[in-house]
Amino acid sequence: MPVRGVPLRKLGFLTIGRFDVDNPGPGIEETLTVIERGEALGFDSVWLRDRHLQPGISSPVAIMAAASQRTSRIEIGTAVIPLGLENPFRLAEDLATVDILSGGRINPGVSVGTPMMYDHYKTALYPESADLQDFSKDRVLRLLRCLRGEPVSDFSGTVGIEQYTDHIQPHSPGLAERVWYGGGLASAIWAGQQGINYLTSSVVTVEGSASRDFATIQAEQIDAFRAAHPHPEQARVSQGLVVIPTDSATEDQIRRYREFAASRYERTTAPQGVRGMLFSPDYVGTSDELADQLFDHAGFQRADEVAFALPFTFEAEDYAQIITDLAEKLGPALGWTPKF
Template identity: 30%
Template sequence: MKTIGFLSFGHWAPSPQSGTRSAGDALLQSIDLAVAAEELGADGAYFRVHHFARQLASPFPLLAAVGAKTSRIEIGTAVIDMRYENPLYMAEDAGAADLIAGGRLQLGISRGSPEQVIDGWRYFGYVPEDGKTDADMGRQHAEIFLRMLAGEGFAEPNPRPMFPNPPGLLRLEPYSEGLRERIWWGAGSDATAVWAAKLGMNLQSSTLKNDETGEPFHVQQARQIRAYRQAWKEADHTREPRVSVSRSIFALVDDRDRAYFGNGSKEQDSVGFIDDMTRAIFGRSYAAEPDALIEQLRKDEGIAEADTLLLTVPNQLGVAYNAHVIEAILKHVAPGLGWR
């Protein structure tokens, strides 16, 4: 059995070929797709966060809106770039959105991905400490965020407050109990996956990771997940961790599917460089008739190691088509693999 959700990058373009032509379209269609996915029986609605781009950027208004319009589905991110975040303000936003959703947030955070601008976090007012990198800064922000979500008091109260205070040091409000255990780290390397395990975060592993061995993507990803689980065990955490992987998977069940994805153009891993220095491997996409797709997915070691699968969806093709993509996987593929 697997938890199955979708992951939307929220792309929009003012083009006749796009079904998502404005930022407003991207936000409102994201809400509609989450509602449709819940009705279809999907388990999660996740959204990519990317600054300075025609994509989804500020996640918490969207997460709160989805939370208010749905009742069951998990609502998350994959991922929020912590280099850009004030972790205290973020903890308040996250607590509020989680309370609105009734405790359904699953927040993926990370050091971030290649950017649209040079050092974009500087425009948000953040600069690494001397001798530290921007990645160090992102991890530092993450650690502060986790401490805030734990709900411990840390701020000295005013002796003459406007409103009465509870005794002792004050924590951030609103506080949402349990959210600390629903934070995920998007790991691009084996080392950061191990670091996330030690801090008690769940693991998100996407379709991109550092090429550390030269092996196929899914093999490297499976090794990363096993290293994470071993580190979690050694840390003696008291709960079971969760692990998600992302994939582009399309069941070709009608002529639209075959026209969009039936050319087989991305059925191999690819290798490139990010940040001009890091060799990375990009996982393949899957698109085939359901029976063939089931056999292909059986061989994916990364998916086999994970308990949660996020289906990346082509959001600019519109809500109805993306709901069809999700339904095709749930109906025609997941049962054949024992996921449903």
């Protein structure tokens, strides 16, 4: 566990991959450049957001495929793919293909539930079955069965010169063990029971907790995940917070970073909406200041690895400064060593 004197095992970052609606090419290229830079800086992992009908990464598997050919070591994950918009059979084929292309570096993070804004496009997505779709965790189980190479067809053999198997092709051994699931307390317990990995983020739900402190609730959820996992010593947990080091930032950048955090602070003071969603404050400061805050954070203390989220609205030079300071300043302050 990352406490003082114990090295942080893995350091990563999360990007939304935004672009200009009228000219998406440069933004998509910028995302690939950030991933390349992350590998050059020694990060263990980079994670991709998944956004539909928005100017962000709508096809993370395609981005992972491209990034896999520009990098050789860094792990590439998704945080997260909403399975409500996916066919687990087809997604498994794509994920396995990219995992093989990458040399086994893919970390698919997924979630379930009714997709955001679903009523506005459901007939375009499922024209004949929009109201019959099952958005339960069964979609995750279907994906896992496909990735594990379990039968999906009642036929295998040869028809003419065509060879058929009864399971997804290609099969990438070990990929199913690198699937991640994100969510609140019930989801943490369920993920542990399934023996998969657990993603936390800068949002928790207060359901099942007597606390209204973000760090305490996050810690409770991680503890519940490990308690439910059949092999807790092998269970992977990744913590994701917005953490912005300012060591090499200009005065203008520091001002904008602090204004960004201040503009979002109000939502951290009380649970939001019917689900009781509680947001974490954004962390802005020098790496020494941030390290002190993280070592005191109950959620951080329980995670094996971190994937700090890049803010949505910054510029390319801001992201370059932030990930450079994460790798060269904050990471070492947390006891982490870059991988080259």
